[in-house]
Every structure is written in structure tokens, then in C-alpha cells.
Amino acid sequence: MRLRLGARLRGEPKNVECTPKLSGNRRLLDIRRLLNKAVALMVESKTNDLMERIVALCKRRGFIFQSSEIYGGINGFWDYGPPGAELKRNIKEAWWQTMTRRRDDVAGLDATIIMHPRIWEASGHATTFADPMTDCLLTKKRFRADQIDPQSGVVYHFDGAKDATPAGAGKQCADPYAVLIAPGKHPEYARKVARQFYQQRGVANPELLGERTENVENSTRYNPENGSLLTEPRQFNLMFKTYVGPVESAENMAWLRPETAQAIFAQFKNVLEVSRQKIPFGICQIGKAFRNEINPRNFTFRSREFEQMELEFFIRPDEAVEAICGHVAKPAGPGHPGAPQPDWGWQIWHQYWVEERLRFYESIGLPRASLVEYWQKPEELAHYARATVDILYKFPFSKRDEKGELTGEELEGIAARGDFDLSQHQRFSGKGMGVYDEELKLAWPRLAEAKKAELSNRYYEARLRYLGKMGEPAANAERQAREDAANLARGNYVPHVIEPSAGVDRLALALLCNAYCEDQAPDEKGKMESRVVMRFHPRIAPVKAAVFPLLKNKPELVSKAREVRDLLRPHMAVFYDEAGAIGRRYRRQDEAGTPFGVTIDFETLGEQGPELKDTVTLRDRDTMKQQRVKMNELLPILSEKIR
Ligand code: GAP
Numbered sequence: 001m002r003l004r005l006g007a008r009l010r011g012e013p014k015n016v017e018c019t020p021k022l023s024g025n026r027r028l029l030d031i032r033r034l035l036n037k038a039v040a041l042m043v044e045s046k047t048n049d050l051m052e053r054i055v056a057l058c059k060r061r062g063f064i065f066q067s068s069e070i071y072g073g074i075n076g077f078w079d080y081g082p083p084g085a086e087l088k089r090n091i092k093e094a095w096w097q098t099m100t101r102r103r104d105d106v107a108g109l110d111a112t113i114i115m116h117p118r119i120w121e122a123s124g125h126a127t128t129f130a131d132p133m134t135d136c137l138l139t140k141k142r143f144r145a146d147q148i149d150p151q152s153g154v155v156y157h158f159d160g161a162k163d164a165t166p167a168g169a170g171k172q173c174a175d176p177y178a179v180l181i182a183p184g185k186h187p188e189y190a191r192k193v194a195r196q197f198y199q200q201r202g203v204a205n206p207e208l209l210g211e212r213t214e215n216v217e218n219s220t221r222y223n224p225e226n227g228s229l230l231t232e233p234r235q236f237n238l239m240f241k242t243y244v245g246p247v248e249s250a251e252n253m254a255w256l257r258p259e260t261a262q263a264i265f266a267q268f269k270n271v272l273e274v275s276r277q278k279i280p281f282g283i284c285q286i287g288k289a290f291r292n293e294i295n296p297r298n299f300t301f302r303s304r305e306f307e308q309m310e311l312e313f314f315i316r317p318d319e320a321v322e323a324i325c326g327h328v329a330k331p332a333g334p335g336h337p338g339a340p341q342p343d344w345g346w347q348i349w350h351q352y353w354v355e356e357r358l359r360f361y362e363s364i365g366l367p368r369a370s371l372v373e374y375w376q377k378p379e380e381l382a383h384y385a386r387a388t389v390d391i392l393y394k395f396p397f398s399k400r401d402e403k404g405e406l407t408g409e410e411l412e413g414i415a416a417r418g419d420f421d422l423s424q425h426q427r428f429s430g431k432g433m434g435v436y437d438e439e440l441k442l443a444w445p446r447l448a449e450a451k452k453a454e455l456s457n458r459y460y461e462a463r464l465r466y467l468g469k470m471g472e473p474a475a476n477a478e479r480q481a482r483e484d485a486a487n488l489a490r491g492n493y494v495p496h497v498i499e500p501s502a503g504v505d506r507l508a509l510a511l512l513c514n515a516y517c518e519d520q521a522p523d524e525k526g527k528m529e530s531r532v533v534m535r536f537h538p539r540i541a542p543v544k545a546a547v548f549p550l551l552k553n554k555p556e557l558v559s560k561a562r563e564v565r566d567l568l569r570p571h572m573a574v575f576y577d578e579a580g581a582i583g584r585r586y587r588r589q590d591e592a593g594t595p596f597g598v599t600i601d602f603e604t605l606g607e608q609g610p611e612l613k614d615t616v617t618l619r620d621r622d623t624m625k626q627q628r629v630k631m632n633e634l635l636p637i638l639s640e641k642i643r
Pocket of ligand 1: 302506
């Protein structure tokens with residue numbers, strides 16, 4: 001429904017100029033624009049409505065609470081209640097299983113949140129991990145400058161204001177100010193806002209000075225909520241600061257990590273040594289990260305404390321692959337490239353990880369159609385990245401494109417980062433981050449001289465580019481790059497890396513949005529009633545099975561039900577519920593997203609015939625179908641379904 005409404009937005013003109021007098025055509029355009037705006041507002045309010053219902057359910061069922069709620073909350077921080085905590089554990093468990101336990105080529109790590117501050121100098125976070133911030137000159141509300149929607153209209157500029165009353169004679173403010181108003185809006189609105197601005201600056205009855213107008217298109221310099229001019233954007237570092245030990249001095253200053261990745265790079269050599277891995281191989285980690293976001297928003301989507309699931313997958317530089325295999329395999333086309341091969345270069349490894357990650361999301365219930373594979377444009381790439389693919393999920397609050405389709409918001413980024421990270425830690429720590437590759441050492445002498453020269457030169461050029469970009473003096477950079485090229489010929493290089501980096505909380509939110517469904521189901525008497533059902537994939541559902549004795553006051557039913565609960569409990573999260581009518585109990589579990597209900601009834605006790613003794617009713621949340629299952633077959637049946 002929302003999509004169809006959205007499709008009607010297609011004709012919305014984007015940059016409409018403001019003209020005080022409208023010609024016939026202009027008037028028509030304006031009416032059309034207003035209609036489109038009304039439709040857009042309807043779509044947006046439906047979207048907000050849906051999001052509001054999801055947020056309400058999260059609170060009602062205890063998935064997510066505001067942190068420190070009893071003290072009025074703290075912006076950008078969230079707590080997970082009982083089913084939310086289970087959901088997050090299941091997400092992390094599914095990721096860990098997929099990324100390391102079921103693979104031979106990935107090892108796990110669990111590193112500290114606070115690390116040596118030099119790590120963040122090497123990674124670039126200390127100097128460049130910043131967002132542009134701007135404030136509304138009227139309300140002081142803070143925005144991320146790069147997230148302001150471009151607006152068009154007429155800007156009313158003022159040079160200042162003086163007090164218009166005898167009592168305030170002489171009071172004046174010479175601060176320039178401006179207000180943007182949408183085409184067609186009355187100019188008096190701009191003046192009213194401007195008067196408020198000057199009142200805040202001590203001019204009680206402002207008479208505005210030097211009014212003039214300017215048509216602007218796609219400007220991000222004005223507050224989208226009230227049109228007020230914003231301050232010039234300034235850079236704001238997103239890392240949280242703290243001090244190690246009792247003295248709050250510069251030398252004791254440390255950062256809370258803004259990503260888990262850097263610990264992986266810092267521990268690369270240790271893990272390599274103890275895990276007996278060879279390139280290509282990966283190290284993965286799940287853990288907390290902290291970012292002092294300027295504008296936390298969209299529920300948990302942009303939080304200040306969150307969890308990441310990151311893999312750093314180390315690969316040979318393409319020159320080493322070519323020396324060993326005689327060529328470098330590149331992607332043959334879209335889709336999964338299959339099992340890893342020794343001749344893969346960075347591009348095919350990158351594609352492999354994008355496809356692996358998409359498969360993961362599908363395996364936990366996010367349909368492919370809800371995901372978008374977004375290839376960053378060259379101008380969007382970080383300076384060290386060769387390619388980055390963002391996997392987006394179409395959240396209800398995502399923006400819509402001109403066709404009215406949800407565009408999606410980032411769930412995960414998969415970046416090909418070259419050898420930037422390990423090289424940086426090598427430079428900053430003075431410790432070698434290179435590896436010795438026996439196959440390369442053996443392959444090199446067998447190469448033709450021209451090939452040796454070509455590969456050496458390519459490698460030298462790449463290293464020189466990196467060192468130059470990092471500000472190494474030219475002579476140093478050249479000497480170092482020559483040394484690196486000579487090392488390559490001896491089988492040594494700094495590994496390159498592919499980094500799939502995902503957020504636990506964003507994924508939890510995507511799964512909550514995806515699961516949320518309102519439909520009709522029969523009540524006890526067969527009358528249809530509306531229900532909210534969370535259609536979680538059984539693999540990540542917080543509780544896998546709910547166990548119900550049909551009646552609470554029949555001790556035989558209750559003790560059998562407890563027996564079933566105890567049978568399942570060591571293997572999965574089970575919820576036991578004996579309170580209320582059975583229909584109500586089903587509804588409660590539907591809303592909690594429990595995929596299976598197990599009811600112990602009189603058949604279980606053998607009262608309806610010996611052949612039904614020790615059988616239970618197994619109800620499927622989504623189909624609402626019920627089947628009779630032998631108690632001793634229940635565990636294998638459910639285990640298979642939740643795997
Ligand atoms: N090491 C690379 C890195 O950290 P990122 O794109 O900044 O890359 C990776 O973050 C993922 O972490 C994002 O795709 C998102 O899922 C999650 N994430 C980042 N900032 C977040 C925030 N403020 N709140 C919740 N999740 C966040």
C-alpha cells in the first residue's frame with residue numbers, strides 16, 4: 001500500500017522557483033506541487049505510523065527500552081529487554097557460526113574497548129573521524145550538515161534590527177541573519193522568524209533593517225524545520241574521550257573505540273602466529289563500539305553505543321597472486337564466484353564477500369528484495385578504499401526515490417581497503433606487519449626477467465603512492481617503496497584486506513521491521529480478530545518454542561507440560577505459560593515472535609485413546625497449522641526447524 005502511494009510522487013517537481021505572481025501554468029504547477037506534497041506527507045505519516053507501531057511493540061514486549069528511562073533517558077543509548085537480549089544473542093551467534101566456526105580460514109578475537117591512543121592516530125580516527133556539524137541560529141538545534149535535505153525557495157536577508165519603541169531606543173543588533181521560506185509562503189513568516197532571532201539578542205521590539213531577497217536552489221544552509229539560517233559547518237570528532245588512571249592529563253587520555261576493526265589489525269601478527277593460518281585468512285570480532293553521533297536518530301539506527309560484527313580478511317596483493325599463478329582471476333560476472341581459488345585477486349575476493357554477506361542476511365530471514373547492493377561512487381570512497389559495497393535494508397524510514405521506492409539505509413559496508421591499515425600500524429608502531437609467503441618465494445625465481453620487473457615496478461608504484469599520500473618525505477618514500485618491492489621478490493609483503501563490517505543493532509532493527517506484521521486470526525470461537533505477529537526466522541527468534549498446558553488447574557497436564565519444557569530447555573530458548581485462555585497465550589507468543597507453540601492436552605494424557613498418549617499439539621506461528629507429534633520426536637523436529 002505504501003509503495004503504491006509512493007509511486008504517485010513521481011511527478012513531484014524538485015526545484016521550483018519562487019515567483020510572487022503566478023501565471024496560469026505556474027498556478028497549475030503549484031497546485032500539483034501542493035497535491036504531491038500532501039501525498040508525500042501521507043506516505044511519510046503512514047511510514048512514521050508503521051515505525052511508531054514497531055517502536056511501541058518493542059517497548060510493550062520488552063525488545064528495546066530507552067536507556068536510563070527513569071531519569072528521562074539519555075539520547076542515543078538503548079537497552080534490550082528479555083526478548084531483545086535473546087534476539088541480539090541469536091544474531092551474534094548466527095554471524096559467529098557463519099563467519100568463523102563453519103570456516104577453516106577465519107579465526108576469532110575478543111579485544112578491549114580501550115586501546116593505546118596511538119592506534120587511533122595510525123588509523124586516522126584521531127584526526128579525520130569527524131562529521132560536519134551545524135546549529136540552528138534560532139533554536140540552537142544541532143544537525144549533521146551533510147544530512148540536511150537541500151531546499152529551494154526565497155531567502156530573506158536582514159542586516160540587523162533596532163528597537164522600534166521609545167523605551168528600547170538605542171537598542172540595536174547588527175548581526176546579519178536570513179530565513180528561507182518555501183515558494184508561495186507569505187513573506188511575513190520570514191520577518192516573524194527574524195524578529196524572534198533579534199529578540200533573543202536583546203532587541204525587545206525589533207524593526208528589521210536592510211531586508212532583501214534572493215532565490216536559492218538546493219541549499220543546505222537553512223534549518224528545514226523553520227527556515228532559519230544555520231551556523232557555518234564545523235568538524236566534530238566522534239570519538240568519546242576518557243582517562244586511564246586517576247589523573248586527567250593529556251598523557252592519560254584514551255578513546256573508547258569507534259570500531260572493532262583496529263584491534264584486529266593491531267593483533268594481526270599474534271593471531272597469525274597462534275592460529276597457524278596462511279594468507280588468505282581472516283580474523284573476526286564482535287564487540288561494542290562508541291561514536292558521539294551529532295544526531296542520533298531513527299530509533300536505534302544511529303546510536304552512540306552499539307555493537308559491530310567485523311571481519312578483516314587478509315589476502316595476497318595482486319602482484320603476489322600473479323607471480324604464483326601466472327595470472328589474476330577477476331569477476332566473470334555478477335553473482336557468487338564459488339569456492340575460493342588461489343588465483344583470485346582482490347576484486348573477486350571482494351565480490352565473494354559481498355555475496356557471502358547477502359546469503360547470510362537471507363539465511364536469517366531478510367528477503368533479497370528488502371536489501372540493496374549499493375556500490376559507492378569513486379568520489380564517495382575513502383582515500384584508501386579501492387571499492388566499497390554497502391548492503392542497505394529498506395527500513396520504513398528510508399528515503400524514497402523518484403519512483404516512490406524505498407532506497408534503503410546501510411546495514412553493512414564491505415570495503416576493499418588495500419594494505420592501508422596494516423601499513424599504517426607498521427609505520428606508527430615500528431613493528432613489521434608483513435608476512436612471509438613460501439609459495440611466492442619459490443615462484444619468484446621461476447618468473448621471466450621481464451615479468452619480475454613488471455610486477456616489482458607495479459608493487460613499487462603502489463607502495464610509493466601510499467607512502468606519498470601519508471606524507472612521507474619523497475626521498476624516504478622512494479627508499480621505503482624500493483625496499484618493499486625487493487621484499488616482495490623474497491616472498492614478503494604487507495597483506496591486503498577485505499572488510500565486511502556490520503552492526504548488530506542495525507540488523508536487530510532490520511529484523512524487527514521485517515518481522516512486524518498485522519493480520520487476522522481466528523479467536524477461540526473461530527471469530528476473526530486482528531493480531532500483531534512478529535514473523536522472525538526461527539533461527540533468530542528470541543524464544544523458539546512456547547509450552548502450554550491446556551488447563552492450569554489440571555495437575556497431570558501441568559506436570560506433563562513441565563516435562564516437555566525441561567526436555568527442550570537445554571537445547572533452545574523455551575517459554576512456559578499456563579496463564580489465561582489458550583487463544584490468548586498463542587496471541588502473546590505471536591507478538592513475541594515465537595515460531596512454535598506446544599500444547600499439552602487431554603490426548604497427551606491418553607484420555608482420548610491410547611494411540612494419542614504422549615503426543616502433543618505443535619502449532620506453527622505463521623501458518624497457524626497444528627499437527628500431532630510424539631513427545632519423543634519433538635526435540636529432533638524443532639532442532640531441525642531452528643537450525
Ligand atoms: N570498520 C569499518 C566501519 O566501522 P562503518 O560503516 O563506520 O565502518 C560499520 O560501520 C557498521 O557499523 C555500519 O554498517 C552499521 O551497521 C554500524 N554502525 C556504524 N555506526 C553506527 C551507529 N552510530 N549506530 C548503530 N550502528 C552503527
